[in-house]
């Protein structure tokens with residue numbers, strides 16, 4: 001049950017790092033949430049830092065044991081976490097999209113990021129640390145690309161962090177059950193139809209090369225499938241292609 005047990009810490013380096021250390025020393029119930037008011041070295045994807053003003057936003061990690069899926073299918077975890085954040089935000093605001101692989105955008109601005117770190121033995125996912133940063137009450141940011149945005153910037157209202165966390169955990173629980181119940185076709189089609197810039201021609205770049213293409217799919221390993229203007233279809237792993245924002 002996601003969020004049944006919540007460990008709230010005042011200050012930590014990174015909730016993902018804390019969770020990894022925690023998992024080494026003890027058995028932790030599945031769904032346990034490690035939530036920090038402040039991270040002093042919050043980590044983002046690809047070695048980036050995650051900016052979050054103390055006490056303003058949600059920065060937390062969930063511990064999962066998804067041993068019912070094979071390690072090769074681990075992108076499914078990314079999908080359900082993205083969908084759950086999408087569902088939650090869509091219940092509050094308009095314009096929410098999932099930007100492949102797992103950023104959450106509102107129009108052209110980023111409101112949430114996900115950092116999933118798994119421990120894999122053979123074909124089994126022994127444990128999975130799902131780190132989520134959701135911008136809630138922060139109204140100015142130092143980072144610039146992509147432009148960060150928060151619930152408060154969009155709605156003009158402040159949100160109670162504990163209630164926001166528990167609301168989000170409800171959606172995460174629902175999506176995790178959907179994965180357990182093998183409702184993959186539905187999940188896959190929802191993940192695709194909620195994509196930022198889905199099925200429309202836009203500019204992308206690979207290194208210094210710019211090209212126009214449209215997103216037509218995401219394969220089971222999480223590669224983005226782009227159809228080029230020539231009609232040719234190409235696959236890109238994370239980091240191999242960037243959106244021109």
Ligand code: BTN
Pocket residue numbers: 013014015016017039041042043044045046048050058059060061103112113114115131132133
């Ligand atoms: C990204 O979009 O680059 C991913 C950001 C993930 C940030 C969260 S905040 C909670 C958890 N602990 C971390 O150090 N990072 C993740």
